[in-house]
Amino acid sequence: xxxxxxxxDTADLGDPDPxxxxxxxxxxxxxVAYNETIPGLDLTLHDxxxxxxxxxxxxxxVLADASTVCDRLIAxxxxxxxxxxxxxxxxxxxxxxxxxxxxxxAMAAVGRxxxxxxxxxxxxxxxxxxxxxxxxxxxxxxxxEISAADFGRTLEGF
Amino acid sequence: MxxxxxxxxxSIREDVLTRLVEVRGSIDHAYATVAxxxxxxxxxxxxxxxxxxxxxQNPDLYRSFxxxxxxxxxxxxxxxxxxxxxxxxxxxxxxxxAKARFGPTPEYFSFARAMAHLNFVATRMLVELxxxxxxxxxxxxxxxxxxxxxxxxxxxxxx
Amino acid sequence: xxxxxxxxxxxxxxxxxxxANEDSLLMxxxxxxxxxxxxxxxxxxxxxxxxxARDAIHEYVAARHQSMAPRDLLTAALNAxxxxxxxxxxxxxxxxxxxxxxxxCLVIDDKHVVIAHVGDSRAYMLxxxxxxxxxxxxxxxxELIANGAISAEEALHHPYKSVLSRNLGAKPATKVDLTEVxxxxxxxxxxxxxxxxxxxxxxxxxxxxxxxxxAEQSTVDLIExxxxxxxxxxxxxxxxxxxxxxxxxxxxxxxxxxxDAWWRRRSLFMGACRERGLARSPICAVLSPEEALEIxxxxxxxxxxxxxxxxxxxxxxxxxxxxxxxxxxxGGDFRxxxxxxxxxxxxxxxxxxxxxxxGQQFSVALEISITRSLxxxxxxxxxxxxxxxxxxxxxxxxLHARAPTQQPVTDHPTIPYMQAVSIEAPAPNVAAxxxxxxxxxxxxxxxxxxxxxxxxxxxYAANSSFDATHGNDAVLAARELFGMRAxxxxxxxPLLDAADQARRAHIEALNQLDHPAKVRAGAVxxxxxxxxxxxxxxxxxxxxxxxxxxxxxxxxxxRTSQLRQQVAxxxxxxxxxxxxxxxxVDREPTDIxxxxxxx
Numbered sequence: 001x002x003x004x005x006x007x008x009d010t011a012d013l014g015d016p017d018p019x020x021x022x023x024x025x026x027x028x029x030x031x032v033a034y035n036e037t038i039p040g041l042d043l044t045l046h047d048x049x050x051x052x053x054x055x056x057x058x059x060x061x062v063l064a065d066a067s068t069v070c071d072r073l074i075a076x077x078x079x080x081x082x083x084x085x086x087x088x089x090x091x092x093x094x095x096x097x098x099x100x101x102x103x104x105x106a107m108a109a110v111g112r113x114x115x116x117x118x119x120x121x122x123x124x125x126x127x128x129x130x131x132x133x134x135x136x137x138x139x140x141x142x143x144x145e146i147s148a149a150d151f152g153r154t155l156e157g158f
Numbered sequence: 159m160x161x162x163x164x165x166x167x168x169s170i171r172e173d174v175l176t177r178l179v180e181v182r183g184s185i186d187h188a189y190a191t192v193a194x195x196x197x198x199x200x201x202x203x204x205x206x207x208x209x210x211x212x213x214x215q216n217p218d219l220y221r222s223f224x225x226x227x228x229x230x231x232x233x234x235x236x237x238x239x240x241x242x243x244x245x246x247x248x249x250x251x252x253x254x255x256a257k258a259r260f261g262p263t264p265e266y267f268s269f270a271r272a273m274a275h276l277n278f279v280a281t282r283m284l285v286e287l288x289x290x291x292x293x294x295x296x297x298x299x300x301x302x303x304x305x306x307x308x309x310x311x312x313x314x315x316x317x
Numbered sequence: 318x319x320x321x322x323x324x325x326x327x328x329x330x331x332x333x334x335x336x337a338n339e340d341s342l343l344m345x346x347x348x349x350x351x352x353x354x355x356x357x358x359x360x361x362x363x364x365x366x367x368x369x370a371r372d373a374i375h376e377y378v379a380a381r382h383q384s385m386a387p388r389d390l391l392t393a394a395l396n397a398x399x400x401x402x403x404x405x406x407x408x409x410x411x412x413x414x415x416x417x418x419x420x421x422c423l424v425i426d427d428k429h430v431v432i433a434h435v436g437d438s439r440a441y442m443l444x445x446x447x448x449x450x451x452x453x454x455x456x457x458x459x460e461l462i463a464n465g466a467i468s469a470e471e472a473l474h475h476p477y478k479s480v481l482s483r484n485l486g487a488k489p490a491t492k493v494d495l496t497e498v499x500x501x502x503x504x505x506x507x508x509x510x511x512x513x514x515x516x517x518x519x520x521x522x523x524x525x526x527x528x529x530x531x532a533e534q535s536t537v538d539l540i541e542x543x544x545x546x547x548x549x550x551x552x553x554x555x556x557x558x559x560x561x562x563x564x565x566x567x568x569x570x571x572x573x574x575x576x577d578a579w580w581r582r583r584s585l586f587m588g589a590c591r592e593r594g595l596a597r598s599p600i601c602a603v604l605s606p607e608e609a610l611e612i613x614x615x616x617x618x619x620x621x622x623x624x625x626x627x628x629x630x631x632x633x634x635x636x637x638x639x640x641x642x643x644x645x646x647x648g649g650d651f652r653x654x655x656x657x658x659x660x661x662x663x664x665x666x667x668x669x670x671x672x673x674x675x676g677q678q679f680s681v682a683l684e685i686s687i688t689r690s691l692x693x694x695x696x697x698x699x700x701x702x703x704x705x706x707x708x709x710x711x712x713x714x715x716l717h718a719r720a721p722t723q724q725p726v727t728d729h730p731t732i733p734y735m736q737a738v739s740i741e742a743p744a745p746n747v748a749a750x751x752x753x754x755x756x757x758x759x760x761x762x763x764x765x766x767x768x769x770x771x772x773x774x775x776x777y778a779a780n781s782s783f784d785a786t787h788g789n790d791a792v793l794a795a796r797e798l799f800g801m802r803a804x805x806x807x808x809x810x811p812l813l814d815a816a817d818q819a820r821r822a823h824i825e826a827l828n829q830l831d832h833p834a835k836v837r838a839g840a841v842x843x844x845x846x847x848x849x850x851x852x853x854x855x856x857x858x859x860x861x862x863x864x865x866x867x868x869x870x871x872x873x874x875x876r877t878s879q880l881r882q883q884v885a886x887x888x889x890x891x892x893x894x895x896x897x898x899x900x901x902v903d904r905e906p907t908d909i910x911x912x913x914x915x916x
Binding site: 029032043044047050051054055056059060063066067070071074078083084085087088091092094095096098099102103105106107109110112113114116117118119120121122123124125126127130131133134137138140141144145147148 | 358410413414457458461466480482710711713714715804805806809810813816817820821824828834835837838841842845846848849850852853855856857859860862863866867869870873874876877880881883884887888890891894895897898901
């Protein structure tokens with residue numbers, strides 16, 4: 001937890017959940033679970049990043065945070081751990097987690113691109129319908145004028 | 159009788175509008191987040207059409223409006239079935255307000271019958287328009303399916 | 318003050334797709350406490366979360382309901398539940414990230430109801446036969462709308478519209494939303510998980526809640542309608558009912574005499590259908606004439622009868638769904654169905670005319686009810702057509718939207734955030750360690766089948782670790798690897814897999830070498846950083862490749878918005894013209910027969 005404050009600038013920023021916290025916490029989880037499971041998708045990390053993106057954080061910012069946290073954590077580990085084996089483990093997992101985070105961002109971008117492609121085409125379908133509606137409006141206005149003329153009046157006359 | 163339906167409609171119009179704005183979230187959840195003045199304007203347009211139909215009994219005029227209404231609302235992202243439901247709900251609110259005002263009198267029942275008929279005609283029309291749209295899109299899809307070649311990405315070339 | 322009797326019933330179902338039910342119900346009539354909770358989390362953690370929360374809420378309320386005000390009580394109870402779930406999630410790795418929604422109500426004096434909720438399980442109230450939603454979903458999108466960040470229209474297509482912004486268990490405490498209502502006789506409260514609103518249309522739900530005999534029947538029908546709609550999620554409902562509403566006299570007459578009058582004219586209805594050629598419809602092609610009459614006309618007659626009796630619409634709704642869906646599923650066209658519905662409508666009109674000719678007083682009210690039944694049938698068909706339209710549009714979009722191969726990104730400008738990196742040159746022994754690891758790592762990559770790009774990733778990482786001047790080449794290397802890939806999962810996934818595989822193989826190879834631990838630690842550090850730089854550069858390129866698509870969508874949305882404004886303006890002008898036209902028609906003098914003298 002000492003490393004957490006240092007790596008995330010918690011003391012400076014005064015925020016218990018500063019940007020990049022999700023990366024650090026994911027490294028901690030990975031350390032706890034090391035050798036218990038094979039590396040796979042960390043659902044908590046996935047949710048945290050998805051939430052950041054949903055709230056409008058740019059992908060570049062999330063990637064930058066992942067990179068910064070990884071760099072700082074590896075630097076801190078080099079300084080803080082006496083045993084090289086411990087340092088190597090933290091280094092390996094920091095790289096693993098920041099790459100996982102980057103993968104989540106990349107696949108979210110792929111998903112977003114697919115949805116935006118589809119949304120653009122739906123917009124075009126909608127535009128087609130609206131153009132048809134405009135044409136019908138013009139035809140309707142003409143028809144009303146002709147019908148009004150049957151009554152010997154023009155609609156503009158009112 | 160046709161004339162009196164229109165008069166009855168006019169006499170409850172403001173109450174109907176107030177009620178519609180009140181319950182708009184129940185008519186369609188998306189309406190709850192639309193500004194009140196915008197939604198009043200949209201409802202006014204529909205009420206005008208209903209009144210016109212009560213007077214003219216002219217389905218062609220109504221059909222023309224229904225086409226444009228469907229286009230506008232689907233363009234805004236409303237689902238077609240929600241658009242149909244909203245139209246029916248609007249008609250039902252008119253009948254409910256009339257019942258509250260006039261009670262179970264012969265005038266009310268005659269008006270309610272006219273509104274039930276209007277709702278039916280409007281719904282049937284929207285269904286027809288939807289069916290035409292489905293047919294158009296199916297033909298488009300069939301045509302495009304015949305034309306589109308299979309596409310490969312580089313990965314499939316064994317890079 | 319009138320004291321009402323509150324009756325409640327709850328039901329839950331796993332659905333047609335899920336293997337386990339992660340929903341939980343909370344029902345304590347003595348306390349007046351009811352709730353629906355929808356758990357989430359992999360590896361069956363969801364059911365643990367919802368049950369843990371349910372038990373925590375119940376314990377809290379049971380212990381304190383006489384000493385705390387209802388609003389404070391429910392807020393504290395839900396926070397206690399959040400703490401309990403959060404604590405459980407921390408205890409076991411396979412439960413990390415688990416959570417649950419909750420919508421809970423407390424009935425006070427059999428009249429006042431306080432509702433507390435977190436998440437996207439909902440509460441509704443039935444009043445004046447309309448269903449009003451009492452809660453706002455706690456989704457990211459709903460909160461963006463509330464903050465004015467996006468519009469309701471944008472929300473409909475937002476990519477994150479299902480992401481929750483609050484649940485019980487994500488944190489030890491959470492913000493709880495509260496609502497209060499006062500019930501009148503005949504009014505109902507419904508609590509439900511998103512397995513209901515996700516799979517049953519709003520109009521069907523409203524018809525069921527408004528038209529069911531009692532709370533128990535409501536819950537049975539609601540579950541049924543969700544299952545029929547696909548049942549892709551667990552579904553849970555609780556319905557509370559306040560006393561019984563006094564039924565208006567005209568409605569009673571329809572329910573008894575009207576329904577009876579309709580049923581006694583069953584043979585008239587069937588005869589009218591036969592005369593109009595029902596058996597010749599393509600829809601009845603596989604049936605004998607008698608079967609066609611019995612199944613198509615007979616079932617509609619019965620459905621209308623039951624709906625008249627129960628003052629409901631569910632029977633006609635179900636009939637129409639079976640008829641129309643069955644026909645469409647066989648590949649049938651709309652036209653024969655339209656002809657069939659018009660035929661049935663015409664036969665119904667013949668029955669109504671017969672009832673009216675007998676001078677029956679209730680015939681107008683009966684006509685209104687039957688016209689509404691025919692409208693219900695149209696609504697069902699409309700819903701099915703809308704579903705079809707969505708399917709065809711999705712297929713059209715898919716045909717159009719195959720991802721084109723991207724332009725090579727080697728010509729793109731440097732990605733801004735990738736700042737210049739200065740790397741310490743490795744000590745000679747570390748450099749030797751890195752040097753020796755490469756062949757081992759390459760073998761490992763080859764052994765697993767040479768993944769496209771893994772070799773190149775290793776080569777980049779090795780060069781970058783050795784040489785300080787290669788620190789900035791992550792972007793260039795990423796561009797070379799990215800090349801002309803399609804921006805879709807099949808194009809990007811394998812590249813990311815290859816980069817992952819290269820990193821793991823490289824570090825594994827270093828761990829196998831016979832060098833002092835400190836030296837290997839230095840090598841691992843440099844290699845890990847190099848691979849991290851490359852991976853993040855690839856990810857950034859993927860993000861940048863999507864930018865043109867966003868721009869196109871933005872332009873298309875603007876154009877649609879302009880068109881909508883034009884149509885709205887045109888509509889206003891047309892409305893004015895029509896009003897004036899109608900005034901012309903209205904004023905036109907008529908003769909005694911009611912015919913306009915104009916024609």
